[in-house]
Amino acid sequence: MNILIINGPNLNMLGLREPHIYGTQTLDDINNELTAKYPNVNFTFFQSNHEGAIVDALQSTVRKDFDGVVLNGAAFTHYSYAIRDAIAILMIPVVEVHISNIHLREEFRRHSVTAPVCVAQLSGFGSDGYSLAVNMLLSYDKKKTV
Numbered sequence: 001m002n003i004l005i006i007n008g009p010n011l012n013m014l015g016l017r018e019p020h021i022y023g024t025q026t027l028d029d030i031n032n033e034l035t036a037k038y039p040n041v042n043f044t045f046f047q048s049n050h051e052g053a054i055v056d057a058l059q060s061t062v063r064k065d066f067d068g069v070v071l072n073g074a075a076f077t078h079y080s081y082a083i084r085d086a087i088a089i090l091m092i093p094v095v096e097v098h099i100s101n102i103h104l105r106e107e108f109r110r111h112s113v114t115a116p117v118c119v120a121q122l123s124g125f126g127s128d129g130y131s132l133a134v135n136m137l138l139s140y141d142k143k144k145t146v
């Protein structure tokens with residue numbers, strides 16, 4: 001099983017960034033936990049502060065042999081139609097993750113333009129959301145329709 005984990009802007013600052021909202025773990029801590037927890041999964045970790053680089057990473061799954069994507073698009077979640085369109089192209093499941101509960105926060109965070117083209121959205125589970133998303137991908141039936 002090959003899973004791509006994509007993290008968007010400012011998530012490279014986890015640990016320092018608003019710890020009362022995002023916790024004290026760094027992105028490396030979260031990624032290392034995933035690697036340790038799922039030894040049979042081949043993870044590729046990607047983080048970028050740039051919208052186009054995230055579009056490129058999503059597109060790369062078409063040529064490479066990925067089975068699923070976990071995406072925390074961060075602020076792009078709320079307005080990036082380019083990322084939404086890139087997800088819509090894919091034949092593999094994409095799970096959207098947010099560390100915080102975006103529905104309990106500012107109005108602009110409550111709407112995701114990417115969630116409608118993802119198979120699920122996990123929001124408010126803290127960093128455990130990444131692991132829950134991987135779990136979901138491991139049991140995801142590709143033939144399932146929504």
Ligand code: DQA
Pocket residue numbers: 009010011072073074075076077097098099100101102109
């Ligand atoms: C976030 C929530 C977004 O609104 C915010 O812009 C982020 C992080 C989260 O993980 O809770 O950067 O995606």
